[in-house]
Amino acid sequence: MQATSLAGRHAVVTGGGSGIGAAVAASLLHAGARVTLMGRDLQRLRTQRDRFTAERRNTVQCIAVDVTQADAVTVAFDEARKQHDEIDILINNAGQAQSSPFAQTDMALWQRMLDVNLTGVFLCTRAVLPSMLERQTGRIVNVASTAGQTGYAYVAAYCAAKHGVIGLTRSLAREVATKGITVNAVCPGYTETELLHASLANITATTSRSDQQAREALQRQNPQRRFIEPDEVAHTVLWLCAPESASITGQSISVSGGEIL
Numbered sequence: 001m002q003a004t005s006l007a008g009r010h011a012v013v014t015g016g017g018s019g020i021g022a023a024v025a026a027s028l029l030h031a032g033a034r035v036t037l038m039g040r041d042l043q044r045l046r047t048q049r050d051r052f053t054a055e056r057r058n059t060v061q062c063i064a065v066d067v068t069q070a071d072a073v074t075v076a077f078d079e080a081r082k083q084h085d086e087i088d089i090l091i092n093n094a095g096q097a098q099s100s101p102f103a104q105t106d107m108a109l110w111q112r113m114l115d116v117n118l119t120g121v122f123l124c125t126r127a128v129l130p131s132m133l134e135r136q137t138g139r140i141v142n143v144a145s146t147a148g149q150t151g152y153a154y155v156a157a158y159c160a161a162k163h164g165v166i167g168l169t170r171s172l173a174r175e176v177a178t179k180g181i182t183v184n185a186v187c188p189g190y191t192e193t194e195l196l197h198a199s200l201a202n203i204t205a206t207t208s209r210s211d212q213q214a215r216e217a218l219q220r221q222n223p224q225r226r227f228i229e230p231d232e233v234a235h236t237v238l239w240l241c242a243p244e245s246a247s248i249t250g251q252s253i254s255v256s257g258g259e260i261l
Contacts, residue, residue: 005242007032010084012077014067014124015094017044019193020143023230024091025060026052027238033089034059036080040066067094067120077127086135087128089241092121092165093143097195099154099202110157117161121168129176136180139241142169143233144185149252149260162187166252173250182249184240189256190218191228224257 011028015021016037025035029052037045037060045062052060061083065076080087096116100109121142132138147155148162166185173183190196196218203214219225233255239245240253254260 005031005244006089009033009088009241010036010080010086011089011091011241012036012038012080012087012124012128013091013093014038014065014120015143017041017048019195020188020191020230020233021091021093022048022051023234024093024143024237027231027234028089028091028241029056029059031238031241033241034084036060036084036087037062038065038067038076038080039094040064067124068115070123073120073123073127077124086131088132088137089139089141090124090128091141091143091237092124094120094124095143095145095195097155097158097199099199100157101154102156105157113157113161114164117158118164118168121165125168125172129181132181133176133179138176138181140172140181140183141237141240142166142183142185143237144169144187144252146187146189146254146256146260148185149187149254169252170250177249180246182240182246184249185252186233186236186240187252187254187256187260188228188233189222189254189259191230191233193230196227222257222259226257228255228257 011033013021013025016025017039025037028035039045042064049057049060049062063076063079065072142165144165145162147159148166151159169183169185200214204211236253236255
């Protein structure tokens with residue numbers, strides 16, 4: 001893929017301050033896109049922007065937003081357009097995971113997982129879709145999870161939300177299939193991010209396992225016996241955003257070392 005394949009395109013990456021979101025933003029910038037990083041922590045977004053080279057840093061803007069709040073999402077996307085014009089690419093990456101046995105999953109936890117992981121995708125997609133339909137072009141990539149393709153114990157609310165993201169992806173992809181817009185999901189397995197580190201800390205805090213034992217237990221779910229790197233997910237996202245991927249839509253692509261077959 002040529003470095004200029006996304007030249008002139010404006011991409012929004014939610015949850016862009018670290019991990020997969022930061023890696024995706026770097027890949028899009030390298031391909032020539034202008035990028036808006038969105039997230040709740042503006043300073044974290046700016047710190048991430050400052051890690052890019054000076055040339056690329058000038059094509060990045062940072063906007064603080066809570067993707068669970070409809071009015072805030074509308075304002076944030078309007079602001080994004082002021083500097084970088086219409087949005088051509090949306091990467092719905094903002095997410096959160098919290099574990100709990102099903103019997104101890106209260107309404108607050110259930111609603112929080114749905115709000116962050118599913119409703120946020122809906123609200124951000126709703127903010128960009130009218131313009132994409134008008135211009136008959138667009139790429140939407142939802143960062144789901146292998147939890148959206150299978151079931152994991154102790155994360156029922158998170159799994160339900162990620163299954164919902166895949167359902168939304170498939171439905172919208174069919175709805176806009178003739179409009180020049182593709183809608184896909186990428187589904188990472190356990191990935192070396194802050195989210196994974198928090199999960200490992202929770203395992204060591206609630207069991208007798210060491211950090212290394214916890215790592216090995218999670219890595220056994222990956223046939224390659226390793227964690228996924230954020231750049232591997234970013235490469236898949238970049239491929240889906242390329243002009244040459246116009247026929248790829250409605251897919252849920254597992255980036256998991258063969259965990260989902």
